[in-house]
Amino acid sequence: MSSRKLPPGFREEVLDSDTEEYFVNMGPQHPSTHGALRLALRLDGETIVEVVPHFGYIHRGIEKQAESMNYLQYIMLSDRQDYLTAIQNNWGICLAFEKGLGIGVPERGEFIRVMLAELGRIASHLVFYACFGGDLGGQTALLFGFKEREMIHDILDEVTGSRLTTNFFRPGGSVHDIPDTFIPRVTSFLEHLEKSMVDYERFLSKNIIVLERTKGIGILSKEDAIAYGCSGPVLRASGVSYDVRKNDPYGIYDQLDFDVPITYRGDTYDRYVVRIAEIHESIKILRQCIKLFPEGPYRSKEKPSIRLNPGSYYSATETAKGLYATYVVAASGDKPYRIHTRGPSFANLAALNNMARGHKISDLVSILSTIDPVIPEIDR
Amino acid sequence: MMIPSVPHPLGDWVRQMIPIPELAFLANALICIIAICAVAIGSAPILIYMERKVCAHIQCRLGPMRLGYRGTLQTIADVMKLLFKEVYAPSGADKFVFYLAPMIVLVAPFLVLAMIPFDHNLQVSNLSVGIPFVIAVNGFGILAILIGGWASNNKYSLLGALRSGAQMISYEISFALVLLFVVMVSGSASLMEITLSQSGTILDWWIFKIPVLGFLAFIMFFISSIAELNRAPFDIAEAEQELTGGYHTEYNGTAFAMFYLAEYINLITISSLASTCFLGGFFPPLIGVEAVDTILLKVPGFLWFAGKVVLMIWAYMMVRWTFVRPRVDQLMALEWKFLLPFNLLLLALGAVYIAF
């Protein structure tokens, strides 16, 4: 076959064809690679033969830097990994720290955590909705998703003091209590969201072009999804019911009543449907939390500086993207010996080549947006 | 305005002033060219402003607000800024062809505009082969996109150009077939004749005159003209999310401004064609009630024409900001598997309609 030297990363044997393949570089600056991702495409006409992602354009050495920061300072860096679900990352880190400290969280603190995390999940899925619509070419969907998200940011702004990088949870609870306006605001927001979700679903879910563009595209089989270590909506769309909140509960998720939406075809449309269904489940969880919201202390006893007992600690949480696992190795002192985070986007993106092979460039864009990767979380 | 036979006060005045017919002809031609250019280029910024406002209001935004009253001067600033930008071609580009493309892209819409009857006596040229001429000239725009994309020496541009070539050549067919339908039912290929055949009440317009068929033909025309215009949802040649800009990825400054303006001038020509062929051209929408009709008839024809064009443009804009973009092969499938057979059927049914 062709004796050309393939660019780094490509490895599949050249298919026996009369046409000449060519290579196109997508990114690191490209409108639909969701940030600083670079995809090297090998194309036959418009058909994708192979996709090779290149990382590191936003590699900020967070894990190295963590070794010279103390534990509480690191929470700030977790915000900047997956900035769309910053509040859930905070939770994942704090869970691992709590194991190392041997402390728990009071009930009110747990409710605050669940509510903020679910708000964060809705916000992240709305960004997905926006980017999905936008990547399919419907600029209006992009605007719609962000519209409701602003209301969540208003709530987060009031509670945590920041719109995006919240840095709100601490081992044992949160930085401070929620304001009195929190519950009424969430209640009214949920009412508004349910109303507008009807419109939004009508805008994309029943649009004939969207259905044509997404059904049967980028199919990821159940076996492949597990083998590539996918998690979150990508895994659940392929028919695997694994949600850390249900299968390995943390916080008070075992006391709440919610379903894990799954679909079985594993195509682009299913991943979209799963995420939309998760928004509705999050609304359900938030409604229950509002009903059950207890009085009492919002955090356990404060320590001036935290030192984890030597050992290694592992925590797993379900962010909007999937399984977010933290592995902390603590030695003596107030600084972590090593912190490693397993971001869901990194593993989900591993399945990209499998999903996109044989489809067109336009489909690659929509497949990529249903993986919903956040690149700083991959590169760290 | 004057060239073969259309009388117009201005043309007549020029002919009176200049006794030599050849010179008078030239002077009149110059006036026509200037008028067409002024109308087209002058209205493009207005349309861009309109598009930004329509899009903003669909998306629950305000759109340009700061420059002039509610941002009316925004596009003027944009165009002026583009004129003052640095102009350069990418290093590997074929410079001559690279700069030729944006010039060609403006030619086609102007030639089409010359055929359009804006009013009873407001038409540059009343060709008896108007519709074939329009179809032929309109295909010229593809050439600009193809050579522009090729000359840019950029894979994205080339992909965009090839997509656009495939798309426009396919949709040209159904575009032509729908126009042929109009030619068939009206019995003339001259655009003026087509307009005159729609005189009478609103029910005499081709969209309503033939029950069901006319409306279907109009829908067919609308779909294929969106593809002809390269506008969303059929803007696969630009496809910002996929190809970062398609054929005009490498264009900047004035050259880009030409592509940018050509898109909107094309919009005017296609909308004019739609209102000429289907919406009764410059005729007012008479409803058959004497009292109302007399008032409607007082409004000059070219205003009715402009109103219909704006209505069409508004429809194009609403569609653009509502739908998502189909994939390139789906777009082809739509044309070859649906639009083309349907158009042929429409032609056959039209023939049946005429026969009885």
Place this chain on the structure above:
Amino acid sequence: MGIMNAVPGILDPIPGGKHLVNMLDYVTNWARANSLWPLTYGTSCCAIEMMSSSMARYDIARFGSEVFRASPRQADLFIIAGTITEKMAPALQMLWEQIPGPKYAIAMGACTISGGPFMYDNYSVIRGANTLIPVDVFIPGCPPRPEALFHGLLTLRDKILSETFRDPWKEGIVIDKPYPDRWSEATKAWEELEKIKDEEMAEARLKFKEEQPGYKSPYKALRVAKEVFPEIPHQPKPLIGLPANTIFSIIKKNFPSVSPFDNDPSEPALMARPSDMPLDVLVSKEEYVDLIQFLKEDPRTHLDYLIDVTAVDWIGHFDVITQLMSIEKGHKLFIRLSLPKDDSIPEENRATSLLAAMPSIYHLYPAAEWKEREVFDMFGIHFENHPDERRLFVDEDFKGYPLRKDFTHPHILKRPV
């Protein structure tokens, strides 16, 4: 426009020509300042705020800047949104060069001003976008709110409005020097000020003390009542899947040399293990792949899901931890491989060479490909039979392996204590 730049030279000497040039300036500046088309470029958190600013709530379109161009050739404004790393820097410079002039740059966020949260102890973040391209406006914040971006945009507008053809726009100069250590500077300046203050006040203070020897300030510092929080012990969640001792007995039967890493291998000790901490077993290099294959295929354990492969550098040796999980049953198992560092490599080459080798499990878990590449990239551990062992996050020619404890890099700035 080269021709336009010659206009003042011609018109200025003519009487009244100055006004004409002023008028021309006004018109062009007005067009440029009000029609800033930004380039779609964002790397991290700031990009989301940049997107938010163009959305319905904030609507950058009001200023005429909603035309985000994907191609740099048509953009005027480069909003550098997000951290810039050394791998991204060449791409950033290339994008800047592709934008036709006159072009402007806004550095959005703390990262683009000084490196922000990543300024200290970091080997890969560029400290300030102004070391790469000339920046017109800096917007502080992490990330800045959309309102701040608008303020930056309007500041840039004011800057453009003061341009003139007499001194035409030209590309600015890149400040290619490291970010100054403002903290130390400020500390020093403050200390000096304090010293001056002490000197000047010494006499007055002495006098005051003499006049009122028993003086006590009547003011008391106000303190908010300290909240009292309960002490709550950590309560592990109930066990999911197989308990640790069952898993260990399954392993022990087939692989007798395997031992728990941080635990007593006796049954009661394994039973007493907190349920939320997965069992961590130490395995030898020879048995590593066999053990994982066995655990994956055995229907009792069925560890079919690879969570992660990561490593820890314990000065003398590396620990590589393979984290496995069973999707179906939910139990997890950490498999730890202790790799001694290769001592045969001379001291001066140790930092840049691979110090250990271990087998790859790519053929069992396709997910391991990138995770192992990451360990290779960060620790310099070679994986045998890995299909594509390249650097993952850092450049191909990057010297050293960042997550080793003895890693040094010339760009690291130590945090002053």
